[in-house]
Amino acid sequence: MSNQSDSAAGGARLLLSGNEAIARAGVDAQVALGAGYPGTPSTEILENFSDLGGPAQWSPNEKVALEVAIGAAYGGARVLMTTKHVGLNVAADPLFTVAYTGVAGALVIVVADDPGMASSQNEQDSRRYARAAGVPMFEPADSQEAYDMTLEALRRSQEWGLPVFLRVTTRVCHSKTIVTPHGRIDAPTPTHFERDIPGLVMIPAYARIAHKKLREQLAAISEWADTTEWNGLSGSGGPSLGVITSGIVYQHVRDAAPEADVLKLGFSYPVPEGKIRDFVTTHERCVVIEEGDPVLAEAIGAMGLTVESKSERYRFGELSVERIRRILDRDESPEPSMPKGKPPQLCVGCPHRKTFEILKELNCIVTGDIGCYTLGVLPPFQAMDTCVCMGASIGVGLGLRHVIPEDEARRVVSVIGDSTFVHSGVTGLIEMAYNRPRTGHLTIILDNGTTAMTGMQEHPGTGRRLNHDPAYQLVIEDVCRAVGIERTFVIDPVKAVDELKDRIAESLKSDALSVIIVRRPCILALAKIKKIDTANGEPKG
Amino acid sequence: MSNPNVTNVIVAGVGGQGVLKASDILGEAIFRRGFDVKKAEVHGMSQRGGSVKTDVRYGEKVYSPMVPIGECDYLVVLSADQVEINRPSLKAGGVLIAPDAVDENRLTNKRSLNVALLGVLSRHLDIPEADWREAIRVNLPEKIQAVNFEAFALGRNS
Numbered sequence: 001m002s003n004q005s006d007s008a009a010g011g012a013r014l015l016l017s018g019n020e021a022i023a024r025a026g027v028d029a030q031v032a033l034g035a036g037y038p039g040t041p042s043t044e045i046l047e048n049f050s051d052l053g054g055p056a057q058w059s060p061n062e063k064v065a066l067e068v069a070i071g072a073a074y075g076g077a078r079v080l081m082t083t084k085h086v087g088l089n090v091a092a093d094p095l096f097t098v099a100y101t102g103v104a105g106a107l108v109i110v111v112a113d114d115p116g117m118a119s120s121q122n123e124q125d126s127r128r129y130a131r132a133a134g135v136p137m138f139e140p141a142d143s144q145e146a147y148d149m150t151l152e153a154l155r156r157s158q159e160w161g162l163p164v165f166l167r168v169t170t171r172v173c174h175s176k177t178i179v180t181p182h183g184r185i186d187a188p189t190p191t192h193f194e195r196d197i198p199g200l201v202m203i204p205a206y207a208r209i210a211h212k213k214l215r216e217q218l219a220a221i222s223e224w225a226d227t228t229e230w231n232g233l234s235g236s237g238g239p240s241l242g243v244i245t246s247g248i249v250y251q252h253v254r255d256a257a258p259e260a261d262v263l264k265l266g267f268s269y270p271v272p273e274g275k276i277r278d279f280v281t282t283h284e285r286c287v288v289i290e291e292g293d294p295v296l297a298e299a300i301g302a303m304g305l306t307v308e309s310k311s312e313r314y315r316f317g318e319l320s321v322e323r324i325r326r327i328l329d330r331d332e333s334p335e336p337s338m339p340k341g342k343p344p345q346l347c348v349g350c351p352h353r354k355t356f357e358i359l360k361e362l363n364c365i366v367t368g369d370i371g372c373y374t375l376g377v378l379p380p381f382q383a384m385d386t387c388v389c390m391g392a393s394i395g396v397g398l399g400l401r402h403v404i405p406e407d408e409a410r411r412v413v414s415v416i417g418d419s420t421f422v423h424s425g426v427t428g429l430i431e432m433a434y435n436r437p438r439t440g441h442l443t444i445i446l447d448n449g450t451t452a453m454t455g456m457q458e459h460p461g462t463g464r465r466l467n468h469d470p471a472y473q474l475v476i477e478d479v480c481r482a483v484g485i486e487r488t489f490v491i492d493p494v495k496a497v498d499e500l501k502d503r504i505a506e507s508l509k510s511d512a513l514s515v516i517i518v519r520r521p522c523i524l525a526l527a528k529i530k531k532i533d534t535a536n537g538e539p540k541g
Numbered sequence: 542m543s544n545p546n547v548t549n550v551i552v553a554g555v556g557g558q559g560v561l562k563a564s565d566i567l568g569e570a571i572f573r574r575g576f577d578v579k580k581a582e583v584h585g586m587s588q589r590g591g592s593v594k595t596d597v598r599y600g601e602k603v604y605s606p607m608v609p610i611g612e613c614d615y616l617v618v619l620s621a622d623q624v625e626i627n628r629p630s631l632k633a634g635g636v637l638i639a640p641d642a643v644d645e646n647r648l649t650n651k652r653s654l655n656v657a658l659l660g661v662l663s664r665h666l667d668i669p670e671a672d673w674r675e676a677i678r679v680n681l682p683e684k685i686q687a688v689n690f691e692a693f694a695l696g697r698n699s
């Protein structure tokens with residue numbers, strides 16, 4: 001636990017990542033609960049928040065995390081919910097409706113996008129969610145802003161009574177820049193649940209009213225967007241070139257075009273229409289430069305203003321100083337490509353390796369999932385045939401089994417990690433028992449005792465909470481049996497490799513519903529797990 | 542085109558070599574010296590033995606945390622097979638510090654190659670040795686500090 005008093009004092013200059021800065025702001029705001037599910041590049045926010053003494057938890061998935069956060073914010077608390085961009089899809093259902101109900105306390109949803117997909121399966125642009133759900137959005141451009149805007153978003157959320165987004169990207173999360181924290185802000189008011197049936201129970205009669213109220217609030221907030229200093233002008237380049245931008249892209253723009261006037265949208269939804277109109281009409285050439293989808297360009301176009309936008313190729317990947325120079329130069333020649341680096345691999349001695357060797361040998365059709373084990377798609381294994389989103393392995397496998405010819409169907413295996421299973425595999429397994437394929441099915445759960453991919457986080461199956469304190473341990477084999485799987489086996493892939501191979505082969509032949517839990521700890525997590533168990537006074541098997 | 546008031550350093554290698562640690566130490570030393578500094582890196586899949594690269598930029602005022610291609614002043618590479626893929630980052634006349642810049646056999650622990658190469662880099666940068674030492678101290682557990690001070694000295698004096 002590090003030093004809260006140090007933070008309370010403020011003033012000290014620190015070199016922090018964006019994630020560390022958000023965590024520190026959470027502590028300085030005395031946030032009562034931080035809830036989330038791990039996901040690059042957002043994971044370290046709650047880990048740091050916890051290390052600084054903040055009450056943080058991993059939930060089984062993002063939907064549950066957001067629901068818990070909503071409840072706490074209904075109770076008047078200041079709350080942070082963290083997720084990577086795709087996690088917001090999982091949490092989208094509560095998101096759209098909490099925008100209607102609003103909150104009594106403060107609810108800030110930190111959503112971390114990954115343009116360029118350093119570690120993600122897609123590069124969706126979360127700014128679309130602000131518009132779709134009607135949730136105001138801040139976009140910090142460095143760690144100082146990540147700190148300041150977390151505090152501001154908490155303040156605004158409380159004042160407006162609405163959830164607020166803090167949207168960050170990989171380069172904000174994982175870049176270290178200098179931060180001067182201010183120390184503690186005013187203490188939160190005491191928590192309490194105030195009954196408000198029409199406000200909080202979204203039956204159609206009440207929801208119709210709530211939706212209108214939300215839109216009225218957003219209209220008022222759009223006026224605030226025009227007055228807030230978070231939307232500000234920099235540069236004194238004169239009227240020839242103006243750039244409208246937000247987030248990390250602002251930094252690249254300052255380097256690429258020091259001569260330009262820049263309108264930087266720190267508060268990017270609802271957009272500050274007045275400021276944008278003034279800016280566009282006072283600059284001869286006005287270019288919107290944004291990473292990902294042309295979200296701002298579309299919004300400004302819809303205002304009836306004519307601005308230049310990047311060409312289609314810049315929808316893909318991260319922007320950089322070089323790419324922005326090209327956009328401004330209208331240079332459409334092919335971009336130089338950097339030589340490709342070495343791809344990642346499963347560690348030598350990784351417990352996942354054996355399973356993929358066997359699946360390859362048996363020529364299986366593997367519907368895969370997301371985690372370290374997705375690397376089973378690369379040589380030498382090449383033993384994965386599909387990967388869509390977390391939890392999809394089971395449903396996709398079942399769908400295939402339902403329609404393809406029997407000899408092919410019998411080769412279909414769903415492969416999923418332990419953390420992913422808890423996240424969103426359980427419902428797939430219920431489906432497997434309920435809508436059973438004629439040829440049965442086999443699901444393999446790769447239980448390495450951790451959420452390895454994102455840096456060894458705990459989950460319900462490890463029996464430890466985010467801060468590694470002991471908790472109730474979910475027993476995966478009990479879940480399998482409870483939902484109606486006929487045959488559940490637990491096999492160590494190193495000690496019993498022959499048994500593993502035989503079981504897989506035999507399960508594929510039978511018409512039964514089988515789950516094989518391949519259980520052996522991740523070698524990178526092993527030492528850490530041992531140390532924690534010893535500290536908790538309960539060495540496990 | 543590049544900004545002459547900003548110094549650009551890249552530290553590159555493969556997962557597990559201590560690239561991120563080296564750039565943390567570098568960032569910290571620069572920070573202690575009083576410059577504006579930004580450090581960019583990518584986590585995640587890159588940790589599983591794949592290529593890893595971090596950018597460190599410093600000066601009076603730094604905007605983008607990423608070093609533009611062809612504008613790197615100092616390229617520190619921890620793994621010989623990563624030199625060529627990173628070379629395009631280097632500006633004309635930039636300094637390459639490759640793993641053979643120190644004699645690995647003279648390292649007490651080969652894992653401190655990252656810090657030894659920082660020692661080599663330190664000869665080029667205007668950062669007092671005390672700041673480097675402090676940066677190493679706050680970034681590494683106590684039991685491996687001595688061996689890393691030694692590695693740093695080996696690089697600095699080679």
Ligand SMILES: Cc1ncc(C[n+]2csc(CCOP(=O)(O)OP(=O)(O)O)c2C)c(N)n1
Pocket residue numbers: 037038039040062084086087088090120121370371372373390416417418419420421448450451452453454
């Ligand atoms: C909805 C969603 N949330 C989070 C992530 C980030 N993520 C990718 S895989 C993974 C879990 C990996 O853990 P596990 O299934 O146990 O496999 P392991 O990496 O340990 O092999 C996470 C959290 C994601 N891709 N999608």
Ligand code: SF4
Pocket residue numbers: 345346347349350351352372373448452453522523524525589
């Ligand atoms: S971190 Fe663990 S699970 Fe991931 S590849 Fe390495 S050993 Fe396997």
